[in-house]
Each structure stands twice: as structure tokens, then as C-alpha cells.
Amino acid sequence: MARQCTFYSGSILLFLGFIGFVFLPIDAEAAVKKYQFDIQVKNVSRLCHAKPIVTVNGMFPGPTIYAREGDRVLVNVTNYAQYNMSIHWHGLKQFRNGWADGPAYITQCPIKSGNSYTYDFNVTGQRGTLWWHAHIFWLRATVYGAIVIMPKEGTPFPFPQPYSEVNLLLGEWWNTDVEEAVKQANKLGMPPAMSDAHTINGKPGPLFPCSEKHTFAMEVEWGKTYLLRIINAALNDELFFAIAGHNMTIVEIDAVYTKPFTTQALLIAPGQTTNVLVRADRTPARYFMGARPFMDVPIPVDNKTATAILQYKGIPNTVTPILPQLPPPNDTEFASSYNDKLRSLNTPTFPANVPIKVDRHLFYTIGLGQNPCPSCLNGTQLTASLNNITFVMPRIGLLQAHYFNIKGVFRADFPDRPPAVFNYTGAPLTANLGTSSGTRLSRVAFNKSIELVLQDTNLLTVESHPFHLHGYNFFVVGRGIGNFDPAKDPAMFNLVDPPERNTIGVPTGGWTAIRFRADNPGVWFMHCHLELHTSWGLKMAFVVEDGKGPNQSVLPPPKDLPPC
Numbered sequence: 001m002a003r004q005c006t007f008y009s010g011s012i013l014l015f016l017g018f019i020g021f022v023f024l025p026i027d028a029e030a031a032v033k034k035y036q037f038d039i040q041v042k043n044v045s046r047l048c049h050a051k052p053i054v055t056v057n058g059m060f061p062g063p064t065i066y067a068r069e070g071d072r073v074l075v076n077v078t079n080y081a082q083y084n085m086s087i088h089w090h091g092l093k094q095f096r097n098g099w100a101d102g103p104a105y106i107t108q109c110p111i112k113s114g115n116s117y118t119y120d121f122n123v124t125g126q127r128g129t130l131w132w133h134a135h136i137f138w139l140r141a142t143v144y145g146a147i148v149i150m151p152k153e154g155t156p157f158p159f160p161q162p163y164s165e166v167n168l169l170l171g172e173w174w175n176t177d178v179e180e181a182v183k184q185a186n187k188l189g190m191p192p193a194m195s196d197a198h199t200i201n202g203k204p205g206p207l208f209p210c211s212e213k214h215t216f217a218m219e220v221e222w223g224k225t226y227l228l229r230i231i232n233a234a235l236n237d238e239l240f241f242a243i244a245g246h247n248m249t250i251v252e253i254d255a256v257y258t259k260p261f262t263t264q265a266l267l268i269a270p271g272q273t274t275n276v277l278v279r280a281d282r283t284p285a286r287y288f289m290g291a292r293p294f295m296d297v298p299i300p301v302d303n304k305t306a307t308a309i310l311q312y313k314g315i316p317n318t319v320t321p322i323l324p325q326l327p328p329p330n331d332t333e334f335a336s337s338y339n340d341k342l343r344s345l346n347t348p349t350f351p352a353n354v355p356i357k358v359d360r361h362l363f364y365t366i367g368l369g370q371n372p373c374p375s376c377l378n379g380t381q382l383t384a385s386l387n388n389i390t391f392v393m394p395r396i397g398l399l400q401a402h403y404f405n406i407k408g409v410f411r412a413d414f415p416d417r418p419p420a421v422f423n424y425t426g427a428p429l430t431a432n433l434g435t436s437s438g439t440r441l442s443r444v445a446f447n448k449s450i451e452l453v454l455q456d457t458n459l460l461t462v463e464s465h466p467f468h469l470h471g472y473n474f475f476v477v478g479r480g481i482g483n484f485d486p487a488k489d490p491a492m493f494n495l496v497d498p499p500e501r502n503t504i505g506v507p508t509g510g511w512t513a514i515r516f517r518a519d520n521p522g523v524w525f526m527h528c529h530l531e532l533h534t535s536w537g538l539k540m541a542f543v544v545e546d547g548k549g550p551n552q553s554v555l556p557p558p559k560d561l562p563p564c
């Protein structure tokens with residue numbers, strides 16, 4: 001029988017703050033991990049400004065969830081803040097269990113102020129680094145943390161065992177109240193101001209004012225190898241990351257092992273995770289780690305570099321650290337060649353089960369647009385769409401509507417292709433940027449294999465878009481620049497060892513093809529993980545029907561599911 005064990009995450013993080021040896025607070029026999037998440041507002045000071053932010057247990061970033069593959073995790077979220085809240089366990093498959101997935105109004109109604117909800121899920125067939133974040137409005141700006149899933153007891157990593165490991169959460173910081181800024185911007189129909197800083201573990205590092213004391217540092221011992229679990233929790237920026245003087249060996253992305261390769265810098269989109277091995281074998285000194293955006297079109301982004309310090313044992317804090325060489329912000333070539341190197345490990349123990357036969361082909365265009373808004377500053381508001389549909393959020397959870405067969409909440413007629421064929425990535429289209437809107441889902445029969453091509457367009461502008469699918473991993477079988485050609489491009493697909501992940505960047509003015517098998521019944525959100533675009537409607541959901549077998553239907557909802 002499973003024993004119950006309760007962790008108090010605060011003390012765990014405090015402990016892990018001291019680097020030096022692998023210490024994971026995991027009881028080998030425990031199969032149930034319990035956490036208490038108190039949503040609290042706390043004053044936090046950064047860049048010479050103090051402001052109240054929403055936190056979990058008063059921590060920023062929030063506590064790490066530790067589990068082992070096969071564990072059951074219970075997280076009781078109690079909301080002491082004035083905002084509605086819901087938490088998404090990003091990348092966990094939640095087999096038949098959308099009730100614990102978390103996106104507000106998709107799989108649940110929010111946890112209202114003063115209420116609690118226990119997310120109850122099993123970690124099945126996954127191990128590696130994932131993360132959790134608020135999935136309502138822009139609250140994930142400060143409400144996020146890591147999920148570390150250790151392999152089953154006695155199962156080693158398929159790479160050299162690290163001496164120690166460290167989580168690095170990359171984020172963005174605003175000096176103003178983010179929720180307020182977004183509300184104001186929406187009233188105007190404009191984007192809100194971009195962030196004032198990037199952060200590593202909530203800290204911008206000494207290149208920012210008043211930030212000496214807000215710098216994350218990790219100590220390393222010469223000759224030892226470290227596992228860094230890197231998470232991009234930024235709202236709107238794809239990031240380059242590098243460590244001065246040290247190469248990194250990529251071993252895992254989105255909790256899936258990869259064929260290892262060595263690189264001086266990596267690229268990580270919002271929502272993605274990347275595990276790297278770093279060997280501390282350089283001249284003992286202090287080295288900066290740095291993170292800064294990748295943006296290959298002239299769209300203003302917060303391009304400031306966040307830094308943290310990798311410090312060899314015995315080196316005094318007074319030594320000035322060396323800065324890393326990050327690729328230039330517009331380095332499309334680096335981004336493309338880096339992505340080309342990502343391959344699934346694909347061994348008998350960790351196979352890449354790519355669907356070879358496709359039951360259903362989907363082709364979705366990604367567009368920015370402009371709709372009339374009489375009350376807005378220019379009489380228009382910026383918007384975004386998939387297949388020209390701007391998604392409208394419902395007022396009750398879509399999963400409830402599906403499970404209880406409540407009519408009138410959504411339509412299951414999301415089109416498999418765009419309403420009109422045009423030169424998607426040709427000259428910029430700046431006229432007739434209107435979209436249609438609706439709460440429209442795509443209905444998928446149980447266990448069908450799906451191929452989805454996500455095509456960027458030049459409606460207003462081309463841009464790179466990181467797409468996240470809930471409830472599944474998918475295989476990234478192809479990618480290209482320009483318009484997808486169904487006659488020629490599939491011949492180049494990698495069906496052997498493509499990267500398997502839950503979030504993928506669609507290249508600027510290009511396309512990405514993914515495949516997955518719809519074997520997880522429920523309602524599963526799919527959206528651009530740039531929060532700006534999600535809030536503009538760049539999202540939709542799949543409603544995957546139940547199968548006929550005993551384990552092929554959505555589980556009944558938990559008793560404490562928040563009411564609407």
C-alpha cells in the first residue's frame with residue numbers, strides 16, 4: 001500500500017539553495033506526494049521597485065513539485081488572493097483526467113477567492129523536467145514553479161549521472177501590476193508594455209539597477225558534472241541561454257530524452273524545458289549564465305539580458321564574472337540549426353512511437369488581425385486567430401460541457417483547413433484583417449492518428465509562435481520556411497527519431513508539422529504560449545471522444561471541482 005508523505009516545499013527549496021550534492025526529498029517507497037499551495041499576495045522588490053505580486057506559499061518562483069514516475073500527486077490549492085485562480089501542470093499528460101489539467105474555463109472553472117481545489121493526478125510514463133503555472137489571465141507572470149520527475153527507483157538516467165542538479169526558471173518581470181496593465185491595454189485594443197527585465201529564478205542579475213542582491217548563484221566543484229533543468233516561464237519571449245566558457249550537452253526536452261549533443265548556446269520557447277549537462281572543468285572563476293530573447297522580425301521585445309552566476313568553489317564573490325556569448329537577437333540561422341539537432345533518443349527502452357499512418361490531416365493558419373472596437377483608442381483592437389477564428393472563452397468549463405452534455409457552450413465544428421487559400425507567407429497583408437469569432441472545437445474520434453500542420457501567415461506580420469498542446473506529447477516531424485507544400489514536404493518528414501515534446505515553435509514565416517495519437521479522451525486546449533497572443537484569441541481546443549474500452553473514457557469529475 002502506498003504510504004502518505006507530506007512535504008513542506010518551503011524548507012525543500014531552502015535546502016536545495018545549497019548546492020553540493022544530489023539531494024532529492026523523495027521517499028523511495030512513497031507513491032503519494034502531497035503538496036499545499038496557498039495562493040497569497042506578497043510584496044516583492046525588484047529593479048528598485050516593490051510591488052505586491054501573487055505567489056504560491058509566499059515564494060517567487062513557487063515551490064518545486066518533486067515526484068517519481070508512477071507517483072500520485074495531490075496538490076491542494078487554497079486561494080487567499082483576490083483573483084480567481086487555476087493552475088496548469090504543463091506537460092503532464094493527465095490521462096483521462098482533464099479535471100486536473102487546469103486551464104480556466106477549458107477544463108475547470110476557477111478557484112474563487114477563499115476556496116480550495118485538490119489537483120489529483122498520476123505521473124504515468126513520464127520522467128524529466130516539466131513545470132506548473134497559473135492558467136488564467138496573465139497571472140503566470142509570477143505564479144510558476146518547476147516539476148521534477150525522477151525516473152523509477154533503480155532506473156538510471158540514460159546519460160552520465162550528474163553530481164548535482166539545479167533548476168533554472170527563466171521569467172519576465174514588470175515593474176507595474178501586470179493584470180492592471182493588461183486590462184488597460186485591452187481597453188485600448190493595444191498590447192501592454194513589454195516587461196522591464198528578464199529573470200533567472202526570479203532574479204534579474206547585476207546588469208539591472210538595484211539587482212546585486214537579486215542575483216541567482218550556483219556553486220560548482222571543479223571536475224564535477226551538473227544537470228541544469230532549464231524552464232522558459234517567460235510570458236512573451238523565446239530565449240537564448242548560454243554559460244560563459246562552458247559548453248552544454250542537451251539530454252532532454254519537455255521531459256523526453258534526446259540524443260545528446262553539445263552546444264555553446266540553446267534556444268527555448270515559452271512553455272518548453274531543456275535539461276543540459278555541464279562539466280565544471282574550466283579555469284576556476286565566476287562565470288555568468290545569460291538569457292536574452294530571440295526575435296527575428298522587427299517587433300519590439302524586452303531584449304535585456306538576465307544573468308546568474310556559476311561560481312567555482314573557493315573563488316571569492318569579489319571576482320568579476322565573465323559574460324557569455326549569446327547569439328544575436330535576430331539569429332534565425334542559429335535557431336534553425338539548433339532545432340535541427342534535436343532528436344528523440346529512440347532506444348528500445350525509450351522508443352519514438354511516431355504514428356506512421358495518418359487518419360486525419362489538419363492544416364491551421366496562424367494569423368494576427370484587427371477587429372472593430374468602437375470603444376478602443378483607434379476604433380480597432382488587435383486580435384489573433386487560427387484558421388481565421390478568434391477563440392472566444394466560454395463561461396463554464398468546456399470539459400464539464402462535454403462530459404455532462406450541456407448544449408450551447410461550444411460548437412464542435414472547428415474547420416480542418418482555413419476558409420481561403422492564399423499566399424500565406426507572401427507580401428504582408430494589411431487590409432481586411434478581420435476575423436470571425438467563436439468557441440469552436442475540433443472533434444476527434446478516440447485513438448485516431450492526427451497530423452497537424454501549423455502555418456504562420458503574413459497577416460499583419462510574420463512571427464515565430466510557440467504552440468502548446470495540453471494532454472499529449474507530439475512528434476515534430478517536419479518544419480520549413482514559406483508555405484507548406486503537401487505534395488513535396490511530407491517526403492522530408494523525420495518519422496524515425498523526431499523530437500517529442502509538448503510545445504513547439506512555428507518558425508517566422510514558416511510551418512511546423514506535428515503528429516500525435518488521440519488516445520487521451522477529454523477536452524484539450526491548444527494555444528500559442530505567448531501570453532499576448534493567447535489573450536488575443538490564438539487558441540482552440542480538441543474534444544477527443546471516449547473509446548469503447550474499459551480505460552478509454554473520461555474519469556468522473558472530482559467532488560471538489562470548482563463550481564462556475
Ligand SMILES: *[C@@H]1O[C@H](CO)[C@@H](O)[C@H](O)[C@H]1NC(C)=O
Pocket residue numbers: 043050051052
Ligand atoms: C507593499 O509595498 C508598498 C510599497 O512599498 C507599500 O505601500 C505597501 O504597504 C506594502 N504592503 C504590504 C502588505 O507590505
Ligand SMILES: *[C@@H]1O[C@H](CO)[C@@H](O)[C@H](O)[C@H]1NC(C)=O
Pocket residue numbers: 076077078116118
Ligand atoms: C485544502 O486546504 C484547505 C486550507 O488549509 C483546507 O481547509 C482543506 O481541507 C484542504 N483540502 C483537503 C482536501 O485537504
Ligand SMILES: *[C@@H]1O[C@H](CO)[C@@H](O)[C@H](O)[C@H]1NC(C)=O
Pocket residue numbers: 072095097120121122555
Ligand atoms: C491514479 O492511480 C491510482 C492507483 O492506480 C488510482 O486509484 C487512481 O484512480 C488514479 N487516478 C487518476 C486520476 O487516474
Ligand SMILES: *[C@@H]1O[C@H](CO)[C@@H](O)[C@H](O)[C@H]1NC(C)=O
Pocket residue numbers: 245246247262263264
Ligand atoms: C565548445 O564547443 C565548440 C564547438 O563545438 C568548441 O570549438 C569549443 O572548444 C568547446 N568549448 C569548450 C570549453 O569545451
Ligand SMILES: *[C@@H]1O[C@H](CO)[C@@H](O)[C@H](O)[C@H]1NC(C)=O
Pocket residue numbers: 300303329
Ligand atoms: C534592444 O532594444 C533597444 C530599444 O528597442 C534597442 O535600442 C537596442 O539596440 C536593442 N538591443 C539589441 C541587442 O538588440
Ligand SMILES: *[C@@H]1O[C@H](CO)[C@@H](O)[C@H](O)[C@H]1NC(C)=O
Pocket residue numbers: 328330
Ligand atoms: C541582425 O541585426 C543586426 C543588427 O541590427 C544587423 O546588422 C543584421 O543585418 C541582422 N541580421 C539579419 C540576418 O537580419
Ligand SMILES: *[C@@H]1O[C@H](CO)[C@@H](O)[C@H](O)[C@H]1NC(C)=O
Pocket residue numbers: 377378382
Ligand atoms: C493606434 O493609435 C496609436 C496612437 O495614435 C498608434 O501608435 C498605433 O500605431 C495605432 N495602432 C493601430 C493598430 O492602428
Ligand SMILES: *[C@@H]1O[C@H](CO)[C@@H](O)[C@H](O)[C@H]1NC(C)=O
Pocket residue numbers: 423425426427
Ligand atoms: C508568395 O509570395 C512570395 C513573396 O512575395 C513570392 O516569392 C512567391 O512567389 C509567392 N507564391 C505564390 C505561389 O504566389
Ligand SMILES: *[C@@H]1O[C@H](CO)[C@@H](O)[C@H](O)[C@H]1NC(C)=O
Pocket residue numbers: 388419420432433434435436
Ligand atoms: C476572415 O474572416 C473575416 C470575417 O468573416 C473576413 O472578412 C476575412 O476576409 C477572412 N480572412 C481570411 C484571411 O480568411
Ligand SMILES: *[C@@H]1O[C@H](CO)[C@@H](O)[C@H](O)[C@H]1NC(C)=O
Pocket residue numbers: 447519
Ligand atoms: C490505437 O491504435 C493503434 C494503431 O492501430 C493500436 O496499436 C493501439 O492498440 C490502439 N490503442 C488503443 C488504446 O486502442
Ligand SMILES: *[C@@H]1O[C@H](CO)[C@@H](O)[C@H](O)[C@H]1NC(C)=O
Pocket residue numbers: 550551
Ligand atoms: C485499466 O486500468 C487498470 C488500472 O490502471 C488496469 O489494472 C487494467 O488492467 C486496465 N484494463 C485494461 C483493459 O487495459
Ligand SMILES: *[C@@H]1O[C@H](CO)[C@@H](O)[C@H](O)[C@H]1NC(C)=O
Pocket residue numbers: 084109110112395563564
Ligand atoms: C471568478 O470566477 C467566477 C466563476 O467562474 C466568475 O463568476 C467571476 O466573474 C470571476 N471573477 C472575475 C473577477 O473574473
